[in-house]
Amino acid sequence: MSTSLRSAVFTALIAAAAQAVPAQPAGALKKPPRGGKVVKLPAVAYSTRADAMAFADDLAQRRDLDPEWVRRALGDAKFLPTVARLMQPAPSGTPKNWRVYRSRFIDPVRIAAGVRFWQANADTLARAEKEYGVPAEIIVGILGVETIYGQQMGSFRVIDALATLAFDFPQAHPRAEERSQYFRRELEHFLSTEKRLGADPLQPVGSFAGAMGMPQFMPSSWEKWAVDYDGDSKVDLAGSAADAIGSVANYFKGYGWQAGMPAIYPVSLDPARLDKEALLAPDILPTFSVASFTAKGAVLPPEATQHKGPLALVELQNGDDEPSYVAGTENFYVITRYNWSSYYAMAVIELGREVKAALERAGS
Incomplete structure (x- = not known):
């Protein structure tokens, strides 16, 4: 996701991710690639919405997809009031506080989980750093801030979240129409990718904004930057730590990361x-x-x-x-392409540094 739209989505995601859970051994990080506990859904489906079905027909024509497949997939999507509520803007006048923000992410839980993750995936991190020029600590920082190395990848069906935000984005938001169009594009990327892969679009789960996997890629980022880094002929950002590592590194390189330059x-x-x-x-x-x-x-x-x-x-x-x-530097700016927020970028940098320091202490 890019520019201010990614900022709004991930600002909300960061707030949701701030509630840490006890760390699990990262070495055992091989979760079902599209699994997770799905939240209970209301009964209202988008099959009853003329605007959603018109979108499905237009998408099928433009992307040369089976119109019945698209209609069935989108028609099964459910409106989620919780998703719409979570997208409401923060109350005006809320002061920013770097120290408070930092404390949400640089804590013993994430640092310990990051050390285990780095130990379990040291070879892959070293390979990604060599091939893409992105330091291991930056990759570790991203995955730790986003999902605590796969522990908090979200429990909303992606199709429900994207449809809700595409067709029922909160009108009270100052840029509601712009955001709604953004999520329609993400919904298009998601359905197109699922059809191309021969996958079931009703199965993937993720954040309330439709972000998926350990790195919380939106569908457009998945389509453009995700890579098969473990060589098993599929991209699995939820179950494969290697794919997540390689994809984050590829994302940063694509946005102009310069090897050897401090952030x-x-x-x-x-x-x-x-x-x-x-x-x-x-x-x-x-x-x-x-x-x-x-x-x-x-x-x-x-x-x-x-x-x-x-x-x-x-x-x-x-x-x-x-x-x-x-x-x-320019590399700091690249980190903000992941989330247009200097606070986010600093949290990534400092978590990566703390994990690296803890890893070095553990090895001494």
Whole structure:
């Protein structure tokens, strides 16, 4: 998922994932690829909706699919009031707080689970880092933040979630029509992929936004970036840790990850020459050369002064306390393509670092 739409969906997903469950041994991570406990569904099916059936007919024609198959699949989808409710925007005026956000993801449960996952999949992580240039700790950070390495992959039928958000997105949302169109496209990707694979579209389960597997890929990302990394001739992002690892690495490489480049540098601000307004104007988009960055009052450590690419000043608010700041590189921006949020990207980076440090301590 890309741009602000992915941000809205995954902001909600992050809040849902914040309730940690006791870690399970990652070495035993071979769950049913499309299984899980499915939530109880209401009886209202989209087969009764003229707009949904018209969408099915149009999709079948455009994608050259069997119209009866598409109608049956979409017609069996159920409206889920819970999904619609979870997509409501956060109350206005809710302050951002990096320290609180961080505490949801950098905790003993995820760190311990991450160490077990890394130990169980060390060879695959090393292979992905070599082939795609994406550090193992970043991949581990993503999978830990998203699903605690497969422990929380969601329990909603994907077809129900996508249909609900495609045809009944909450109208109170300020961008309801834009979001509804986005989820219609995701529904199209999902049904097209399921038909191409000869799979049952009523079986996959995932998040309330329709994201699937350990990396919580939306259908469009699954279609574009998912890879068979364990060589068994199928892509299984829920049951195969290797496929999840390779797919996340492929996603980042596709969005321009540069091997060997740090994602962030420490930064402090010099009040005497600080032009914070100018530094924050581009938001998280790397814009400034090292020279222009420092000229506007940003102070970098010696190793960062040799950085060749553009930088961004990333502000992380801490409620009523002073914000925290880092210098974000182009690789930091790539992480935000997974979820357009600097808080999310920092959680991924810091969880990966903590897991790596804990792994090193365990091996010492």
